[in-house]
Structures are given as structure tokens and as C-alpha cells.
Amino acid sequence: MTIKNSKALLICCIITGLFFGPAILFADQNQGRKEISLYGGKSGTILFPHHTHQKSVTDCQVCHLSFAQKEGALEAAKKSEALKKKYVMNKICLKCHRALKKAGEKSGPTSCKKCHTK
Template identity: 55%
Template sequence: MNKKVITTCLAACSIVAGLSLIPVSGIMAQDPGRPELTLNGGSKGPVYFKHQLHQAVVEDCAVCHKDFEKKTGALDDAKKTGALKAKQVMNKTCLVCHRAKRKAGEKSGPTSCNACHS
């Protein structure tokens, strides 16, 4: 094969490989999940969680979903298997973020138990 054919083949392969990534990133960006979720809040009662509001503020799903999958019941499942401890996400993710925003003078979410649990 001559150099021009090899270069053309490599360029075409690179383009195809790059295009194969677009649908995956597009799906992730287009999947906002449900607007609101009802989470099992244990003995204190359910937590009505404004999912899409948090997505707009945090902008990176991995901030929260590093600890659990993106599926219904993931928090409860992770607690049952021992992958998460009770209150782990609330203490190490939710409250840390809410308190940091409050300290920075930004609009923040609640930091008391009763403000989330009903």
C-alpha cells in the first residue's frame, strides 16, 4: 500500500472511532432522570429529593453517583449489601455540599434532619 492510502485509512478510522463516542456522551447529557425522587429516609420518614434541581446545581452526576448506581432503589440496595452505611451519602455528600455553599454565602439546601425528612 502506498503512504496516501495508509494515511486516508488511519484518518477514516480515527473519525469513526471519534463518532462512536458521541452517542454515549449525548445520551448521558440528555438523561436528566426523574425530576423528583422519594428516597427511603428510614425511621425519620421519606425524603422528597429534587433530583433535576441538584443536577442543575452540581452539574456532575459523579459527585453523588460515585457512591451508588443510577437506578431506582440503588441507595437501599447499596446499604443492604454493605457497600454504603446508613447516612453515609447524607453525611459525606449532601451535608458537606450544603454547608460549603452556605459558608460561601450561596443559596444552599437544608442542613437539619427535619428539613428533608417528612
């Protein structure tokens, strides 16, 4: 193969990867519910936009390292004491929202009533 041909092949591969890479990555993955209602004790339920976060956070493990990709896994982990109450809220949700806000970037709520809406 000539140098010119292999360059063309390489460019072709990159373009194909750019277009189809993300589709392949997501295709065989169960993304779960779009919106999830989370238990928030006396402070009230949290309406959590799951798919919006999958776009902005991209790495599933930021959250799912602490609890499984399974409906009810978060509360189950709290009940079995694998996770402390409010750990996810403070160390995952709020930690990220505060850091983004501080950096002047698009962020999520940091006050109780904006998350615990119901």
C-alpha cells in the same frame, strides 16, 4: 485559507459549540426522575429534587460515584453494605449544603426536619 477566513471559522465553531454543546451532552443521557422520594428510616422520607441538583451540581459523579444511576441503587448499596447508613446523607448531601451555606451561597437544608419532611 486566509487568516481572516480561519478566524471566522473558529468563531463560528465556538458559537455553535456554546449553543449546541449542552444539548448534545444531555441528549443521549438518561437524567432519571425529576423528583425522587428517598427512604429516611424513622426520621421520615426525603423529597429530593433530582433535576434541580443536576443543574446546580452539574457533575453527576458527585453523587453517582457512590451509587449507580438506577432506581433503588442507593438502598441496594446500603443493604449490601457497600455503603454505610447515613453515609450519603452526611458525606454528600450535608457536606455540600454546609459548605455552600458557610460560603454564603445558595444552599439546601441542613436541619433534619427540613430534609426528612414526611
